Amino acid sequence: MIDTSDVLVIVPIFNEINNINFVVRDLSKWFENIIFIDDGSTDNSSELIQKLGFKSIKHLLNLGQGAALESGFEYFLKTKDYKYAVTFDGDGQNRAIDAFNMINLAKNDNLDAVIGSRFLTNEYLPEIPYFKRFVLKIASLYEYLFYSIDFTDAHNGLRVLKRDLIRDFLLPINNHDMAHASEISYKICKSNCIYKEFPVRVKYNNKKTQNSLNSINILIKNLFKPFNN
C-alpha cells in the first residue's frame, strides 16, 4: 500500500453533523492526515470533529466553500511538509478509495494534479440525475469556450494537488463561493502543470448536494469576478 504520510486531506464542511461520522470512517481507512474546515457551521460539527480526535479550522461566519478550501490550502502550506493535498467534499458524496487511487496515480506518474471526473466512464453515468448531467455538460462547454478549461467534469470537488501548484498558482482563491471550482480548474489549465483526470463515483443520496440551478449564479458571478484579477 502506498505511503500517505505526505498527503493532507482537506474537507470543507458546513452543517454536516449527520455526515461527519461516515466521512471520517471512510477517509481514516486510507489517510492519516485529515483536516476539516468548518465554514461557520451552527450544528456543532466542529465539536463532533474534535470529539472524534481530528483537527479542524473553524470560520466564525459562513464564507463559502472556496474560502474554506483557501484556509485549508494555507494550513497545508504553513504546517508540516506535505507534498499533496486532497480536496474532499464534506457531504459524503466522494469516496475515499477514489482519492486514494488518485494519489496513487499522482505519485506513480509524478503528476501535479489529478482531477476527479464523473464522465470518464459510462459505468457511473446512470447514477447522475438527468438534469444535473445536462447542467454539468453545459457548464463544461461554457468553461471550455470562455476559459479554455478542457475538463470533462466542470465541478468536481475531488482533486489531488501538488504543493508547488497550490503555492505558485492556486492561491489566492478569489471566488469564495462555488465559483471557486471554475477558478481552480482555470488556474490548473493555465499553469502548464501536468495533470490527468480520473474516473470517480459521486453519490447523490445526500439532499445537501449543490443545487443545479446554482450554475446560473456562478455564470453571472464569473462576469463580475474574473479569475485572474
Added chain:
Amino acid sequence: MPITGKLIFILIIFIMYSLSFVLSRNTSVRAIEKLFLTFFSISLIGAIVFSNQVWILLPRMLQVNAGSDSVLYLFIIVSTSFNLIILRKFMEIENKLNKVIQRLSLNEIKEAKD
C-alpha cells in the same frame, strides 16, 4: 436614436464594465474610471440646466436628441456606472472581511497547536 447612437451607448457601458471588472485595478484605471464618471455626472447636470440652448454638442456627439432624451441617456450611463462601481466595492469589502475571518481561524489553530 440612430444605430451609431445605440452603438456609442453600448460602448460607453462596456467601457465602464471593463474599468470596473475586467482590467486590473491599478491607479490609472481608477483615475480613468473617476474621470468618466465625473464627466458624465457633470454632463447630466448640464443637460438639465442648459438643456436646449447651450447643451447641444454632447447630444450631437452621442447621437441623441437634446433635452429629456439626453437627460435620460446620461442618467442611465451615470447610474449604471455607479452601480458597477458599488458592486465592485462590495466585492472588495466582502473579500477583505473573508480574509480577516480566515486569518483569525488560522491563528486560532496555530495557537491551539502551540
